[in-house]
Amino acid sequence: MSKIIYTHTDEAPLLATYSFLPIVAGYAAKAGIEIETRDISLAGRILAQFPERLTEEQRVGDALAELGELAHDPSANIIKLPNISASVPQLEAAIAELQALGYDIPAYSANPETDEERDAAARYDRVKGSAVNPVLRQGNSDRRAPASVKAYAKAHPHSMGTWSADSKTDVATMGHDDFFANEKSYVSPSDDTLRIEHVDASGAITVLKSDLKVLEGEVVDATFMSAKALDAFLEEQVARAKAEGVLFSVHLKATMMKVSDPILFGHVVKAFFKPVFEKHGADLAAAELSPNDGLGAILAGLDALPNGAEIKAAFDAALAEGPELAMVNSDKGITNLHVPSDVIVDASMPAMIRIGGHMWGPDGQEADTLAVIPDSSYAGIYQATIDDCRANGALDPATMGTVPNVGLMAQAAEEYGSHDKTFEIADAGTVRVVSSSGDVLLSHEVEAGDVWRACQTKDAPIRDWVKLAVQRARLSDTPAVFWLDVNRAHDANLIAKIEQYLPEHDTEGLEIHVMAPAEATAFSLARIRQGLDTISVTGNVLRDYNTDLFPILEVGTSAKMLSIVPLMAGGGLFETGAGGSAPKHVQQLVAEDYLRWDSLGEFFALAASxxxxxxxxxxxxxxxxxxxxxxxxxxxxxxxxxxxxxxGTIDNRGSHFYLALYWAQELARQTDDAELAGAFAPLAERLAADERSIVEELLAVQGESADIGGYYRPDAAKAGAVMRPSATFNDAIAAL
Incomplete structure (x- = not known):
């Protein structure tokens, strides 16, 4: 029997799975296809790290490791739903919930002191941040808006905000002393084992990483962000936002860039509340209230401090004195600086651009915004989009073209593979990358507090990426643009490899360009406004950024993307859109038994699978x-x-019913397989006849609270009952 692996993940996608998966399994069985599940949720990944502390009934297998091995098998067919890329606050919340459920797992310590704490921290470090994607993504990415979604958006254009020619909204980025400016890049001439070491002023050497294996042709990058320059930049932007009367916001990716970006976020919190940290920083540090965890975590911990009320008043005074902060939730007073994982750049910036360059202020009203993106590597794509909208007005979903993406991400390519090679520097000195023969390949002079990182990009994924780009350009007869800046060290090495590998393919008649990201953005937007399509061929981070930016503008959401990963071993990984895991939807379900999550991405991934x-x-x-x-x-x-x-309208569960109805009807009327047509004709008739009863049963539960037994680890029976409230529909599916 053929097999598809369907992943259990987190939050809204997980809840939707309780409703949708029985439909999928029933339909697939008629074609001799077995649907198996694997739990790669945050809770499941945590529990898999501590089998020796759990009872036999509580133990779970390491599903992520299993799927990582399967991704190298030509028979792999995996449907991967969005999962939590856990920030430290999310990790700690999940641990607390599991402990309350009776799982004997240790607390997480950001500063472990004992061997036991260090062991636990090392295990948790394998779970937090972007732990899932680098394991499963053993191929490059092919993401695009399906033709049906694009046609629907043109026929039913979503709302777009109005852009004013005198909008004050802008992007602020460093442009010097940052990751972009300091990057150095090296192509390994042979297989080797490198080490990363820090040399202090006295010449003492500390090995930061000792076993960095590289392959022939692999691109190795190293760079750092100056903490001193970052702090000066941030203070300038706080003052600028105040002077210009715009909202202040920061846009990072503390989930995926799990080591570097929480540190940068902490610098922003300290810069915005500089007087508070100058006076009370030592007390906050002693209480382990870190700015890296956000303002919300600090405020929540002040009650335990003797001078907590004084510190709270100081924060309130700084909020009143500084520029207005962009808000995540104005009604609840949750600011842009409350939680590092609340404002994720690739989702927050397109949303801001879509509504006319605005974010929400403390008064609940939209306002122009200074969007602070410290590193200048990719900030220019958003500035170019803002400039285009300021000059030409909002884009029109009814007429605009599309920008599909071919993304270099296989084998943890580029920055998303930097987590085990990112360090906050303790002392001034030199950080250097050294070959096995002792040659210094890359080096930087650093100061205490600087954030240094290295990353790798293997040659085979680059070669595959070029091939996939040419294939997509040929299949869609669409220009393809490699978003690479010759002035960036890493990109210069990639450009050389592209020039080497493009001749291996038939590019006759194809339009293929190499442009710096900001230039490529302007080029693509000019074509979009003419209704023309342009393939963006990008690295891993820009893959994330572009597959949110353009879909949110084109079709209203990134969750409707078709996302295929042709695995390099021959199998397939099918991702259900570029959207996140939608925590607000879970909150609404628990409060009023209504789930707004749209499973359209699952439908597309399933068809491709x-x-x-x-x-x-x-x-x-x-x-x-x-x-x-x-x-x-x-x-x-x-x-x-x-x-x-x-x-009072159908929610996620109702949408699943209608998909099942239309799918059964299509199967019943198709002529390619009489056996399948005969098998589904009775179901199609039954669902059509019972439509009113099923919808009434689905609507009847709305308005009351729902008990799913847990947030990070819902109770399967409770969640299943909540997500399948129509006995009539359940009986019809069971009859298959």
Whole structure:
């Protein structure tokens, strides 16, 4: 029997799975396809780290490690839903919930002192941040808005804010002494084992990483951000926002860049509240209230301090004195600086641009914003977009073209693979990368507090990335642009490799360019406004940024992207859109039994998974499932069956019913497989006849609180009952 692995993840996607997976399993079984699940949720990943502390009933396998091995198998077919890339506050919250549920796991210590604490911290470090994607993504990325989604957006354009020619919204970025400016890059001429070491002023050497294996042709980068320059820059931006009367906001990625960006976030908190930390910093540090965890965590811990009320008053005074802060939730007083994982650059910046360059202020009103993105590597793409909108007005979803993406991400390419090679420097000196023969390959003079990092990009993924870019350009007859800046050390090495590998492919008649990111943004936007398409071929971080930026402007959300990872070993990884895991949706479900999560990304990923299975195994029935699901999804969009925005309309569960109905109808009427048509005709008739009853049962539960038994580790029985409230629908699916 053919097999598809469907991942259990976190938050809204996990809750949706309780409703959608029984449908998928029932339909797939008729084609001889088995659906298996693997738990890669944050809670599951935590528990897998501590088997010796759990009872036999509590132990869980290391599903992520298992799937990592499977990703190297040509038979792999994995559907991967969005998961939590845990910041420290999220990690600590998940640990607390699991402990309350009776799991004997240790606390997390950011500054471990004992061997036991160091061991626990090392295990938790394997869980936090972007722990999942580098393991599973053993191939490069092919992300695009499906034709049906693009057609729907043009026929039913989503709302866009109005841009004013005199908008004060801008991006502030360092442009010097940052990761971009300080980067050095090296291409290894042979397989080697490198080490990273720090040499202090006295000549004493501390090995930071001793076993850094590299392959022939691998690109190794090293860079750092100056803490002193960062602090000066941030103080200037706080003053600028105040002088210009705009909101102050910072945009980082403390989830994926789990080592560096929480540190940078802490610098922002200290800069904004400089008088508070000058006076009370020692007390806060003694109480282990770190700015890296955000303002919210500090305020929550002040009650335990003897002078907590005084410090709270100092924070309030600084808020009143400084520029107005952009808000995550104005009603609840949650600012842009409360939680490092609340404002993620690739989601927050497109949302700001979509509504006219505004964020929400403390008064609950939209306002122009100074968007602070400290490192200048990619900040220019947002400034270029803002400049375009300021000059030409908001983009029009009814007429605009599209920007699909081919992303270099295989084998933890580029910055997302830097976590084990990122260090906050303790003492001034030199950090250097040294070969096994003792040659210094890369080095930087650093000061205490600087953030130094190295990252790797293997040659085979680069070669595959170039091949995939040419394939996509040929298949879609669309220009392809490599977003690379010859003035950046890493990019210069990639450009040389592109020039080496492009001749291996037939590029006759294709339009292929290399442009710096800001230039590529302007080029793509000019084409978009003419209704023309342009493929962006980017590195790993820009893959994330572009597959939020353009879809949010084009189709209103990145969750509707088709996201395929052709694994280099021959298998397939199918990701359900570029959206996050939507914690606010979970809060709404618990409060009023209504889940707004849109599973459209799951529908697209599932169809691509069936199609891959058909091609890999010769299962013709899988191809029929893929084709009929594509047509059913088109009907789903035409009939506007995505979750509504308010109680009394169908939510995620209702959208699953309608997808099942349209899919059964397509299967029943298709002529490629009489056996499948006969199997689904009774279900199609039954669902159509019972439509009113099923919808009524689904709507009846709305408005009351829902008990799912846990946030990070819901109780399967409780969550399943909440997400499958229609007995009529459940019976129909069970009859398959």
């Amino acid at each position: 069936f199609e891959h299975l058909a091609q890999a195994t010769g299962n013709d029935k899988a191809q029929v499932l893929a084709d009929t699901l594509d047509r059913a999804t088109g009907t789903f969009l035409d009939e506007d069956r995505s979750p509504g925005r308010r109680l």
